[in-house]
Amino acid sequence: MTYASGGASELRYAVTSDINDDGRLDLIVTNQGTNSIGILFGYGNGTFLSQLILNTGSNSHPSSMALGYFNHDNQLDVAVAYDRTKNADIWLANGKGTLMRQTSDGVRFVSTPLSIASSDLNNDGLSEIVVAYSDSDSLDILVTYQNVSFTNGIRYSAGSSPKSVAFGDFNNDNRLDIVVANSDSNDTSVFLGYGNGSFTHQRRYSTGSSPYSVAVGDFNSDTRLDIVIANYLSDDVSVFFGDGNGYFSEETRYSTGYLPRSIAVGDFNSDTRLDIVVANSYSDNVSVFLGNGNGSFANDTWYSTGSEPHYVAVGDFNNDTELDIVVVNYFNHDMSVLLGYGNGSFANETRYSTGPLPQCVAVGDLNNDTRLDIVIANSGSNDASVLLGLVNIGFVNESTITTGNGSKPRSFVIDDFNNDSRMDIVAANSGSNNISIFLGHENLIFLNPTTYATGSRPMSIAAGDFSNDVQLDLIVVNYDSESVSIFLGYGNGSFATQKTYST
Numbered sequence: 001m002t003y004a005s006g007g008a009s010e011l012r013y014a015v016t017s018d019i020n021d022d023g024r025l026d027l028i029v030t031n032q033g034t035n036s037i038g039i040l041f042g043y044g045n046g047t048f049l050s051q052l053i054l055n056t057g058s059n060s061h062p063s064s065m066a067l068g069y070f071n072h073d074n075q076l077d078v079a080v081a082y083d084r085t086k087n088a089d090i091w092l093a094n095g096k097g098t099l100m101r102q103t104s105d106g107v108r109f110v111s112t113p114l115s116i117a118s119s120d121l122n123n124d125g126l127s128e129i130v131v132a133y134s135d136s137d138s139l140d141i142l143v144t145y146q147n148v149s150f151t152n153g154i155r156y157s158a159g160s161s162p163k164s165v166a167f168g169d170f171n172n173d174n175r176l177d178i179v180v181a182n183s184d185s186n187d188t189s190v191f192l193g194y195g196n197g198s199f200t201h202q203r204r205y206s207t208g209s210s211p212y213s214v215a216v217g218d219f220n221s222d223t224r225l226d227i228v229i230a231n232y233l234s235d236d237v238s239v240f241f242g243d244g245n246g247y248f249s250e251e252t253r254y255s256t257g258y259l260p261r262s263i264a265v266g267d268f269n270s271d272t273r274l275d276i277v278v279a280n281s282y283s284d285n286v287s288v289f290l291g292n293g294n295g296s297f298a299n300d301t302w303y304s305t306g307s308e309p310h311y312v313a314v315g316d317f318n319n320d321t322e323l324d325i326v327v328v329n330y331f332n333h334d335m336s337v338l339l340g341y342g343n344g345s346f347a348n349e350t351r352y353s354t355g356p357l358p359q360c361v362a363v364g365d366l367n368n369d370t371r372l373d374i375v376i377a378n379s380g381s382n383d384a385s386v387l388l389g390l391v392n393i394g395f396v397n398e399s400t401i402t403t404g405n406g407s408k409p410r411s412f413v414i415d416d417f418n419n420d421s422r423m424d425i426v427a428a429n430s431g432s433n434n435i436s437i438f439l440g441h442e443n444l445i446f447l448n449p450t451t452y453a454t455g456s457r458p459m460s461i462a463a464g465d466f467s468n469d470v471q472l473d474l475i476v477v478n479y480d481s482e483s484v485s486i487f488l489g490y491g492n493g494s495f496a497t498q499k500t501y502s503t
Contacts, residue, residue, distance in 0.1 A: 003040060003048060008033045013064050017076045020097035027051075028078060030062035037062055037080060041097065054091070054099060059084050068118035068127025070102075070144050079129050081113040088116070088129065088142065109133070109140065121496050122197035122467040122488050141499050143198040159185035159204065162477040162484065164460045168216040168225045171246035176464045180477060180484060181211035181229055188214060188229055188238075192246045197467035197488050197499065205248055208234035217265040217274040220295030230260040230278050237263065237278060241295055254289060254297055258282035266314040266323045269344030279305070279312040279327055286312060286327060290344045303346055306332035315363040315372045317389055328358035328376055335361065335376060335387075337394065352387060352395050356380030364414035366423045367444050375401075375425055377409035384409060384427060386444070401425065401446055407432040411461045416440075417472050418493030428458040428476055435461065435476060439493045452495060455481035 005011040010033030019026045024044035029051070030037050035058060038051035056062045061084035070077045075093040082088065086109040091099035111133040121128045126144040159182020170177045175195035180202075181188055187206050191199035208231025219226045224244040229251075230237050235258055238251035257280025268275045273293040278300075279286050284307055287300035306329025317324045322342035327349075328335045333356050336349035355378025366373040371389040378385060383402045387395040403409045408431030417424045422440035427449075429436060433456055436449035455478025466473045471491035477484050478500075487495035 001047070003027075003051070005029055005031055005038060005051065006034055006036075006053070009036075009038075010034075012062070015065050015067055015078070017067050017078070017093075019076075019093055019099070021075075021095040028065060030065055030080065032061045032063055032083060035060045035062070037065070037078075037091070037099075039097070039099070052098070054101075056080065056082065056089075056101075057085070061085070064113055064116045066116045066118035066129055068129065068144075069120070069125070070127055072125060077127075079116060079118055079127075081109075081116045081129075081131060083112055086112065088113070088131070090144070121499070123469045123471065123490065123496070124196050124467060141198075143194070143196055159187045159189050160482055161185070161479055162189075162459070162482065163211065163479065164213045165462050165475055165477045165484065166214045166216045166227075167462055167464050167466075167475065170225050170242055170244075170248075172224070172244050175468065176466050177246070178475060178484070179214055179216065179227055181207070181214040183210045183212060183232065186210065188227065188240070190227075190246065190248070191484075193466055195466075195468045197473065197486060203247070205240055205251070207231055207238045207251060208236050208253060210234070211238070212261050213263045215263050215265045215276075219274050219291055219297075221273065221293045226295070228263060228265065228276055230256070230263040232259055232261060235260065237276065237289075239295065239297075252295070254300070256280055256287045256300065257285055257302060260287070261309070262311045264312050264314050264325075268323055268340055268342075268346075270322070270342050275344065277312055277314065277325055279309040281308045281310060281330070284309065286325060286338070288344065288346070301345070303338055303349070305329055305336040305349055306334055306351060308332075309336070310358065311360045313361050313363050317372050317395075319371060319391075326361055326363070326374060328354065328361045330357055330359070333358065333380075335374070350394060353397065354378060354385045354387075355383055355400070358385075359409065360411045362412035362414045362425070364423050366414070366440065368422070373398075375412050375414060377403075377412050377427065379408045379410060379430070382407045382409070382431070384412065384425070388444075398444060401438055403427050403429050403436050403449070404432055404451075407434075407436070409436075410459050413461050413463045413474070415463050415472055417463075417489060417491075419471075419491055424493065426461060426463070426474060428454070428461040430457045430459060430479070433457065433478075435474065435487070437493060437495070450494065452487060454478055454485045455483040455500060457481070458485070 009031035027040040040048040063083035161184035189202040210233040212232040240248040259282035262279040276289040289297040308330040338346040357380030360377040407429035411428040425438040438446040457480040
């Protein structure tokens with residue numbers, strides 16, 4: 001059977017849906033030559049009425065369509081991409097056999113749209129669309145908002161060679177934002193979150209030379225989040241003070257040891273003011289800066305570690321209510337634990353063996369015994385060491401988790417990603433360009449991992465609720481592909497396909 005789409009219509013695309021709620025499938029087509037879409041209502045026996053024509057605008061050239069739920073009324077709507085004007089509109093179904101156009105004038109594609117697909121990518125109950133182009137090696141994801149239009153795509157320019165990522169609410173809108181340290185462009189990028197898994201364009205702030213690690217906290221006691229960054233090649237840290245609206249001051253710099261590689265924050269002297277600890281990889285020590293509460297810091301105190309400390313984290317490892325420090329030592333194949341006295345000073349290190357070439361450490365209570373445990377990424381053996389914290393005897397090496405041949409894990413995050421009250425582990429694998437999800441089971445057993453592809457050489461990973469659905473999501477920075485990947489969590493230990501923000 002043949003149905004005419006009209007003279008000079010240049011029919012380009014067709015989808016099926018029950019537009020008029022009569023239980024029979026209808027056809028919807030794009031007529032590029034006549035700048036229209038057509039609806040052919042089905043009788044349910046394989047035959048159709050002549051098409052109802054809806055004008056898409058002069059010189060629009062509709063080229064592709066996708067079905068989705070764009071306004072919470074449980075009616076399948078239609079998204080239409082236009083070849084000539086390089087934008088997209090939503091056409092809302094009213095259940096009576098017609099579509100109402102909702103314009104998205106602020107959206108402009110980077111190139112000619114070839115095809116679009118739709119699904120709810122961020123679990124907000126509204127569909128998003130993915131756009132593929134005829135002459136561009138990229139995809140765009142457009143997010144739907146309550147005013148029934150699409151926002152701009154999610155590819156945002158930032159700095160070069162991102163090394164580290166952290167998050168916090170920088171503009172007090174109860175939505176998580178992102179900060180990234182860009183090592184080759186000597187700056188940091190701040191992305192403000194919309195609360196649905198997408199983010200604004202970045203704002204850039206100059207740092208010292210080769211920023212390697214970033215952390216977040218309120219350092220001047222004004223209830224606004226600030227940023228601190230370890231600058232690898234300039235041997236210092238940069239502190240940026242937030243104004244509560246998503247903007248930051250120019251940096252204030254403090255000298256560290258040689259080649260600072262990692263940074264963490266905590267209150268080490270119990271004065272309710274945040275302090276800083278930095279792992280100095282070339283001077284084989286950590287620097288502790290005690291905060292004065294006004295944004296300034298006292299001169300640092302150094303504590304010896306093993307050879308080339310790569311990563312530092314904090315936690316109360318001996319349950320004395322005082323914060324302690326753990327550092328992984330790359331060339332010694334071990335970690336150093338420095339117990340805090342609660343006055344800003346620390347005991348000499350105690351060393352514990354790890355796997356070869358440890359890169360990162362993550363802290364959490366893996367066996368629900370109220371004592372903090374440690375997971376260490378061993379890049380030399382493509383696995384992770386799980387060390388359990390025990391009363392009065394420090395840590396014991398409990399087990400090893402394999403991340404895969406050639407995976408070279410570089411970063412870990414520990415949290416409950418499937419809401420079963422057991423801690424899970426997620427690894428960022430720089431060698432295999434993916435992340436591994438290890439779900440925790442009884443008796444400290446971790447299930448075989450599920451992997452998700454990232455960009456090239458993922459270096460750092462963090463977890464947070466970026467889409468305001470009370471489920472944990474993941475963000476990964478990809479060093480070689482200069483991008484940030486976001487995985488929206490379903491709350492059952494699985495994640496939506498990544499969204500990638502170019503850097």
